[in-house]
Amino acid sequence: MWPDTRLCRMLDISHPVIQAPMAGTTTPALAATVSEAGGLGSHGCATLGPGTLRDDIKQLARRTARPVNLNFFCHDERAIDPAHHRRLLDALAPHYAAAGIAPPTGMPEPPFPAFGPAQLEVLLAQPPAVASFHFGLPEAAALAALKAAGCRILASATTVAEARWLADRGADAIIAQGWESGGHRGVFLDVAQDARIGLFALLPQIVDAVEQPVIAAGGIADGRGIAAAFALGAAGVQIGTAFITADEAGPKPLHAEAVRHGADASTRISRAVSGRPARAHRTAWLDDMTQVEPAPFPLMYHYVAPLLAADPETYRFALYGQAAALAPGGTAAERLARLVSDAERVFSGQSHAPG
C-alpha cells in the first residue's frame, strides 16, 4: 500500500510509521508494542542515566526482536551567568511564594547531560537498530562508532539548512519537524531565530534539498495526515501525540488529561520550563513567562521543577501537538493499525467526499 517503501526497507519495518520518542512519556512497553505491530517504536532516552538506559534496552530486547529506535539529545551544554541566575530567582519569587515553597538553592546543575561517552558505551554494548537525535548530532567519532555497529541514524531538522547539515554529516534519514509538532523543537543551527516553518512548507523543501528519505513530523495524528505527508514527498511519518494516551505509555495524569481534551488552539510554544522552545498545553503561567529570559537548556528545569512538584496544575508542562483532537484511541497496537488502515483508505480514494 505504501507509495514509497525506502524507509521500510532501510529500517526493516512493515509500515513507515514511527512512534515518536517522547522522553518521560515513552516506555519500553510502548516502543516494543509499536515495533511488534509493524511500525517503528521509539523510546525517549535523553533523560535516562546509564543504568536505566541499560535496563530499558534489556527490557526492550525481552519484549521484541523487531527494530526499535532510541532517541537522545545533542544540545550544547551551557552554563548560566550569576546575574541571569539572580534575575530568574527574582522573577520567579512570587511563584515560589504562591506555591508555598522555598526557592531552589545553589547554582543549577544539568538534570541530564547531552549525548556523550556514557550513553555511547551502553549503546555499543547492545546496539539498537535505530538511533535518533534531537538538537543536532553526536560528535563525528561517536556517530561513526554507532554506524559501524549497525545503527541507522535519524535526526530532526526544522529548516532546509538544518536538513542539509544533518545529511552532510551522515544521517541516514531526515525528520522534517513542522511547527505543529508537540514537544521540543529540534531547532539547533540558530535557536534564537527559530523560523517556525509549518510542515506543509517545510516537508517538500527538505525533500527537494536532500537525497535521504524524509520523515514528516508535526500535526499528523490520523490517516489523512499520513497520506498528505506522502503526497508532499515523505517516505515516512513520525507521530507522537497520537500515542501519548495509549495504554502502554506513561504520561502523568494531568498530561494525559490535557491530550484527551487537546484542541487545535490549546497549545503554545514556550521556553519557560526547559529553556528551549517546546510545544505544550497553553497555561496562564506559560503566557506570563514570555516576559522572562529562561536559563540555557536544560538548566531552566532547576528553577521550575520545584514549582511543578508543588503545584502540578498551575505549572503544568504537558507536551503535545496541534493535532491531538485527531488521534485514535485504544492500545498502541490498535492505534497503529487504525493509522495504517485509515491512510490506506485515503491512498485508495475511498475517504474523499463524493465527487
Place this chain on the structure above:
Amino acid sequence: MWPDTRLCRMLDISHPVIQAPMAGTTTPALAATVSEAGGLGSHGCATLGPGTLRDDIKQLARRTARPVNLNFFCHDERAIDPAHHRRLLDALAPHYAAAGIAPPTGMPEPPFPAFGPAQLEVLLAQPPAVASFHFGLPEAAALAALKAAGCRILASATTVAEARWLADRGADAIIAQGWESGGHRGVFLDVAQDARIGLFALLPQIVDAVEQPVIAAGGIADGRGIAAAFALGAAGVQIGTAFITADEAGPKPLHAEAVRHGADASTRISRAVSGRPARAHRTAWLDDMTQVEPAPFPLMYHYVAPLLAADPETYRFALYGQAAALAPGGTAAERLARLVSDAERVFSGQSHAPG
C-alpha cells in the same frame, strides 16, 4: 482528476484552485487570466476606493465572463489613544531621523475603511460571482444582500472556532488559512491570542467541524501541496505566493525580488507595518519592531508609510509565504496549468519515488 468536485460545482470553475487575493499586488489582468484558465482569479479590493473598485470590476468584465472573486476586509475599526500615539512617535523617532524625514503629523486616519455601505453599493450594482472576506464577515444585512444578488461567500478561518463562526453566519465555503500563509493572518476572534496553527493540523480539524467545503491556504505552491490538501479533506486550495511574480501581477520591484529569492526561513510574522499580524520578508527592522506595540489596524500604516516611501529597502514590507521556493514560473496561466498538471501527477502516483 479532482477527488472532490464540490467547489468546482459551487463556483462553476474547472479547477478548484483559487489565486489568492493580495491587496496591492493583484490586478484585474491577473484575476481574469486565472479565471480564463479554469481556476478562480481573485482581486484584492480591500484598499480600493469606490471609484477604483467600480473601474476594476468593469475591467474584469471586459476581460472575462468567467467567475471572479473580489476580496474585502472586515476588521474592527479602532482608534488609537493619544498616549499610545505619542509612544509610537517616540519609538520611531530614530527611524524617522535615519530616513531623513519628518515624523507624520496629526492623529492617524485609516487609509481605507472596513467593508461597508460604499463597497456594498458598488458590488450590488454589478455583483461578482464570488466575494471573499478576511478578518470576519460583513454585517448580516450586507451579507444577506450579497447572497440575494447571487454572490457566493468565502471567508478565512485560522482556528476551528473561527470556521464554525463563519459557517454559522452563512459562509458558503471556509478558507482554512494555515500559519505558513503569506500576508495578513485572517485571525479575528481573538487576535491577541493567535493560536498559530499549521495547515497540517488546522485543515482536517476544520473539515471535521463544518459541513461547508473547505479551501486550504498557506504553504501550498506546487502540485504536491495541492494533492496533500485534498488528502487532508480540502475541496480546493487558495494559492497566493506562487502568483506574485507572474507577468500579470503588480508587485513592487523589491517585493518581486524577495519572492524570487524566498526560502523556507526567509519570512516572519510581524505587526509592525499594518498593526495586524502578517507574514512578510524578514528584515532587521521587523525583528526590532517586536519591542513596539503597534497601532490598531490599519492605523499603523500612518506611522510607517513615510518610512516605506523614504527607504523602501530598510523598511520593506514584502508579503509572501513559507513555500515561495516551490512556486512555478511564467505567466499566470502557465503557473495555473503547471499547478494542475503537477497535482494530477501526484494524484495518479507518478511523482512518488520508486517503491
